[in-house]
Amino acid sequence: MEEAKGVVKHILLAKFKEGIPEEQIEELIKEYGNLVNHIQPMKSFHWGKDVSIENLHQGFTHVFESTFESTQGVAEYVSHPVHVRFADKFLQHLEKVLIMDYKPTTVRF
Numbered sequence: 001m002e003e004a005k006g007v008v009k010h011i012l013l014a015k016f017k018e019g020i021p022e023e024q025i026e027e028l029i030k031e032y033g034n035l036v037n038h039i040q041p042m043k044s045f046h047w048g049k050d051v052s053i054e055n056l057h058q059g060f061t062h063v064f065e066s067t068f069e070s071t072q073g074v075a076e077y078v079s080h081p082v083h084v085r086f087a088d089k090f091l092q093h094l095e096k097v098l099i100m101d102y103k104p105t106t107v108r109f
């Protein structure tokens with residue numbers, strides 16, 4: 001199970017449905033960030049809006065990044081009842097979503 005150890009980044013790209021008020025999006029983001037206070041394997045949470053000048057976002061407007069200590073931590077998070085309840089609510093407001101998990105690697109020159 002050695003490959004399960006080590007920091008894992010959980011990335012979610014989102015495009016919210018048209019017509020959802022900005023205040024509602026902000027409330028959903030607060031709820032998302034609050035998961036770190038309820039789900040032990042979740043170590044940190046960051047988010048932001050697309051600011052790229054390349055215009056290659058394919059409609060995705062927001063990025064959310066959560067950090068875990070292992071792939072097992074991600075699995076615990078995904079199945080945690082607090083996450084499941086939040087995800088059911090959150091996903092209803094999205095037109096598009098893309099989720100990836102990865103282990104950061106540093107390039108050495």
